[in-house]
Amino acid sequence: MKTRRWFHLVGGLVVSFPLLAGVCAGKLHAAQFSADLIQSMDLMITTGRVYVDDARYRMDLQTPIGPDVVVIVDQTAKMTKVLIPMYKAYIEMPSSDQMSLMNDPFQAAEFMIANYSLEEMGSETIAGYKCTKQLILSKSEYSESQIMNRWVCDKLGFPLKIKMLMQEDTYTELSGIKEEPIGESMFQVPADFEKSTWEAVAMRGEADPDLTAKTEAWQKTRRVKVKLSSLMGPGHEMQVLIREGVEVRVKSEEAFDKPFNLFVIPYKGGKALKESTACTYSAPVSFTLAGEMRPDLIVAGTGEGGEASLEMTFVGQQPVVLATREEYFSTGAKGWTLNDPYERLSIRFTGDLEEGSTVPAALGEFSVSTGPWDKSKTDSFELELADGQVKSFEYTKADNVTELSFMIQTGRVRVQYIVDKRAETTEPRWIIR
Incomplete structure (x- = not known):
């Protein structure tokens, strides 16, 4: 049903970032500051601003589809409020509620600590602040799975970056941080907002032509991914023509039992972007061609007697990929x-x-x-x-x-x-x- 789809659409966009933020909020009490926020969920970008005051924080989120929302979390009271300004409505959830658990940073952190392992990975600077980089991973007797990296700022008592390791292009990062007082009104629900439910908000969204137009506009300009995979035998070569401005990610692995031998040469305007000696690999590699290195043509192949498994991912607005391959039999x-x-x-x-x-x-x-x-x-x-x-x-x-x-x-x-x-x-x- 459309209503159920909208319920997941609205709910999913709202809860996804607070869950991650909650996981990383290792301290209950943080400094007062505000920051710009960007979240990518497999290239679906949400932007906004976060306001932190001690054990409370607020996020104003501009979503690519669905209504823009405001999320207010009170870790001491264990309550989360989700505001939908365009409908002057809000949804309040106690910490015992499933939706509250997904939005409550304290409960989410407790869940992660209780179920997974945490390892320190040194220090890195994020947005000008020194952070401790951590790895959350799942361990068992027979295997180990890396789940998430997080960068926690000791000075601010809040995470500045989170990256999911089990899904491509899924991360959250803060920037433009300002240490400043945060007014009490930022954590209050406006007097003219009415209490509502997820179901009621979903039904209004389904019937809203403005949201339909918003989604259609995003579909026309969104960035997408195309993946091309090939098992390349000895002496194989392929060419890929790429639309201008498309980012290219290259990842290779060994194929069978023959020596690994691979060349990947990027071109732009008929000229190679790298020297040929820098484009030949005798061991598996993984790299990204972005910015000034974005090509309009890639020639890839294997030398005589060599093999390789090659995967190229093309990221951009409606990238057109024209791939050619030539072999002799x-x-x-x-x-x-x-x-x-x-x-x-x-x-x-x-x-x-x-x-x-x-x-x-x-x-x-x-x-x-x-x-x-x-x-x-x-x-x-x-x-x-x-x-x-x-x-x-x-x-x-x-x-x-x-x-x-x-x-x-x-x-x-x-x-x-x-x-x-x-x-x-x-x-x-x-x-x-």
Whole structure:
């Protein structure tokens, strides 16, 4: 139901940051200060300002979707109030309530301390303040999982940064800190606000055209992620064309039992952004190309005799990723799966007979499976390609291609794959094998 969706939408945006803040509020009593706040939940950005006074704090949050909210937490009274200014409504929750537990920093901290381990990781400076960096992790007899990093400021008695380690791009950080008196009125509910419930707020939100327009505007400008993964055999190469201004994250791992050998060369305007010697790797790497290093083209591949597992993540406003890959095959078979939507898919076979070849043409077969998994159909096409002869296959997202394969019986062919992939979901994933 729409109302239930809105309930989770409003509630989730409200409770997510206070839960983290509560986890990090190791002291009940903090200094008086205010600070700018930014929160990212997998690239969904919420901004605002936090006001701290002893055992109380207030957060004014501007959300990308849903109504803007004010959260007031009193750790001594163990009460949390959530204000929705556009409706002049507020919701009050005791500490025994589930929603209050998610919003109450004291209860959230007690929960984390009771259930997880805490390790000190030295000191770092955040927003000009010295902080103790800590790691919260879950330990068992057989495994260990890192959950969260937090940076707690001893002087202010409050966390200045939190980063979730089990979900990408999910963090909270304070900046622009001002040590100043915080007035009592900041922690009071305005007299003209009426007490309400989550259900009532959700119903009003569903019927609010302003919130619908707000969500639609955010959808048009939001940053999204596209992931491209590839298991690359010896001598493989691929090229990726990227929309201007897109951040690129590169992560690689060893593939099978052959030596790790990988090159990733970023280009912009036809010029390499790095020297070629700095783009060749003999061990797994992880790095980000951002700012002035944001490329419009990446050429990646493996050297002779080497293998690598490569994953590239493209982050930006509606990034368009055009990926091409080229391989040569003499004899053998290959198949791969497309797990997510694409705009255009091209497969091009070119006869490339080796010098001195005694066969007049390369012979083989190409097969493609289309349609939903439960009603999939497979079409096969014979390949007979003289030297230099080309045969192409074009598909759009309406064809719903799920699997591709080919077999070369005699001769040699050059195979080119071109995938035009636009980001239509939060995190689409494209895998080629």
